[in-house]
Amino acid sequence: MDNLILYVLIVGAIGIGWLLGRRDRAKTSEIVGPNYYQGLNYLLNEEPDRAVTTFIENLEVNSDTLETHLALGGLLRRRGELDKAVVVHENILAHAELSKEDMQGVQLELARDYLLAGLLDRAEELCVQLSQEPETGKSDSIRRESLKITLEIYEREKEWLQAIEVAKLLAVGGAVDHYEKAISHYYCELAEELLARSELSSARESVREAIGHDVNNPRTSLVRGRIDVEEGHYDHSIAALTRIRDQDPVYVPESLETLEDAFRLDQRPQEELRQYLTSCLDLTPSISIVLMLAKSIRDELGDEAVAKFIASHLKKNPSIRGLTQLIDLHIDNTHGVAKENLAILRSFAEALVADKPAYRCNGCGFEGKRMRWHCPVCKDWATIEPIFGLEGE
């Protein structure tokens, strides 16, 4: 489809150029015609590189032709031909005598090219310059767009403190909830980095900020629970982690490992853990929760009780991961051919889910095998959730 649009666009542009050239020629007797035919030739001979070069060399940039140049640049970028898109946009900036606002619009397009091409320093330099323009009329929307690109750059570079500053500026102009949620996650990112370096009091401070920007962000409870375990405050950790059920129960599975540690280290009764997990299961039919419950039941009540429990859950919410767990329980108590057959069945069941994604973004549909808080495609925060059902959670 893009090929067709490019073809039409270049033919159209060459036509406009030819007409303008003819008009100018009538006025000035200047000869400009043949290059347009040459451009058309390149296109017909499937030499788009040379057609683009001919196009930008021969169609003068001015307010009449600006849209055509921008359309070509945008199209090349969508096709992933970033080096050519950069040439088209840089050519406009080098040659055009446009209004200040039009020039800023082109600079923004160039910044988008740089961003996609991974030339983050150049994109940042352009956008910082654009975002410092005074806020009036159309330039305000350019300023806002350049801040959005700057934010994406800082996210990519994991420059969370700078991302926070830019998101705060954007939140002033609208979409407050969207940016507050993002800021809360930037602080969580910072807290996780600090936690990894065992800088616990700074990590705690970051989580506090994260809560201040989005009190219902379940990730804040998750990180807080981890910091509490590191500091030996197991009861606080349990209090933080069990809050996730009320914030957003689909993220309970992310907390189970730390929760299990906290219960063990605090020497709290397993019955209490089972009560909490059962209450979570009422809200979200997660197989990870079932398996943790099963582990706790098995330790205290034995194989038979746990097999019954898993089987009754599978009847309501069939899942392959649950099935393999059930097979494991039976394999231990089986011998001979039956044991071999169960092992074969288990490997089939495992193969069925081996390459299946476990998480999906509810914003753009991106699927992946591991949990991410930031969607790599739509760049939104906390839109990725476990996939439930036969092949998932």
Ligand SMILES: [Zn+2]
């Ligand atoms: Zn997404």
